[in-house]
Amino acid sequence: MAPEDRVETVSDALDALDALSVSVEDADAQTDAEQALFGEPGMPPPKEGWQRSRVIALFADEALAKEAASVLALQDFFEGCAVLGVAPVPEQDWVRLTQSQFAPVEITPEFWIVPTWHEPPEQAKQVIRLDPGLAFGTGTHPTTRMCLRWIARQGAFADQRVLDYGCGSGILAIGAAKFGAPDIDAVDIDEAAVSSTRLNAEANGVRLNAGLPEAAKGGYDTVLANILATPLKVLAPLLRSHVAPGGSLVLAGILERQADELKQAYAPYAALEVSDSEDGWILMTARC
Numbered sequence: 001m002a003p004e005d006r007v008e009t010v011s012d013a014l015d016a017l018d019a020l021s022v023s024v025e026d027a028d029a030q031t032d033a034e035q036a037l038f039g040e041p042g043m044p045p046p047k048e049g050w051q052r053s054r055v056i057a058l059f060a061d062e063a064l065a066k067e068a069a070s071v072l073a074l075q076d077f078f079e080g081c082a083v084l085g086v087a088p089v090p091e092q093d094w095v096r097l098t099q100s101q102f103a104p105v106e107i108t109p110e111f112w113i114v115p116t117w118h119e120p121p122e123q124a125k126q127v128i129r130l131d132p133g134l135a136f137g138t139g140t141h142p143t144t145r146m147c148l149r150w151i152a153r154q155g156a157f158a159d160q161r162v163l164d165y166g167c168g169s170g171i172l173a174i175g176a177a178k179f180g181a182p183d184i185d186a187v188d189i190d191e192a193a194v195s196s197t198r199l200n201a202e203a204n205g206v207r208l209n210a211g212l213p214e215a216a217k218g219g220y221d222t223v224l225a226n227i228l229a230t231p232l233k234v235l236a237p238l239l240r241s242h243v244a245p246g247g248s249l250v251l252a253g254i255l256e257r258q259a260d261e262l263k264q265a266y267a268p269y270a271a272l273e274v275s276d277s278e279d280g281w282i283l284m285t286a287r288c
């Protein structure tokens with residue numbers, strides 16, 4: 001256990017003592033004292049850690065773990081910290097355990113995201129087959145689910161050009177394809193995401209063009225962007241320029257408290273409205 005100002009020092013020391021991994025949790029998680037900390041890439045972390053952080057280190061064997069605990073306890077910087085215990089981690093089938101954490105995800109009763117090791121539920125009429133991989137977007141995050149729910153609510157995308165900006169795994173582009181969009185561009189700054197999108201599209205039997213952001217060209221009937229508030233604000237003129245007259249702009253990755261700043265940033269281009277919310281995240285949309 002470490003107070004906020006010691007978390008980094010203790011984590012670095014555990015690394016130096018040959019820990020295989022170090023993770024930090026809120027020691028008050030699941031209690032009334034639990035603190036929610038949200039950060040954004042490229043921005044300084046909101047805090048170094050929680051008021052009381054539990055720092056968990058994994059070692060190759062118990063002797064190494066015990067030795068690390070005794071070395072730590074002797075350090076000046078460890079004052080105010082405490083070793084809560086050293087315990088063996090039982091051998092497990094980690095692949096199966098990981099897979100068991102990814103159950104099918106319901107978007108609507110008829111639209112599901114299903115990992116390849118599961119059978120789709122009987123009521124599923126539309127299914128995206130997707131396994132966790134390097135790129136973000138397996139449907140376990142509320143922002144992805146809200147975008148997919150929006151897609152499902154539209155019902156059909158016949159004749160539509162769709163742009164998925166910040167495609168990650170390509171899940172939104174694949175969702176739009178499943179609902180009939182014939183012309184889809186999916187772009188991301190991350191090459192790994194572009195490759196992942198191509199593979200996932202192929203595995204789902206849908207056609208789309210995946211590429212770097214320059215691949216987005218001209219106007220689209222729907223522009224989906226699930227990124228984060230800060231990049232979404234920077235991208236406002238660009239994203240708006242890709243929405244064809246009468247088209248829809250759909251933005252996610254925004255926390256409830258960021259609604260007004262997003263509205264303001266987009267005011268010169270589009271009138272954003274909050275159209276869905278889940279777990280503190282919101283979906284903002286505009287008709288252009």
Ligand SMILES: C[S@@+](CC[C@H](N)C(=O)[O-])C[C@H]1O[C@@H](n2cnc3c(N)ncnc32)[C@H](O)[C@@H]1O
Pocket residue numbers: 135136137138139143144147164165166167168169170171172187188189190193213226227231253
């Ligand atoms: C939160 S993930 C969303 C993935 C997927 N679209 C979904 O809804 O689950 C955001 C993605 O946006 C990409 N990204 C971040 N900044 C970007 C930018 N300026 N231009 C294009 N893609 C960006 C990231 O690489 C990441 O894959």
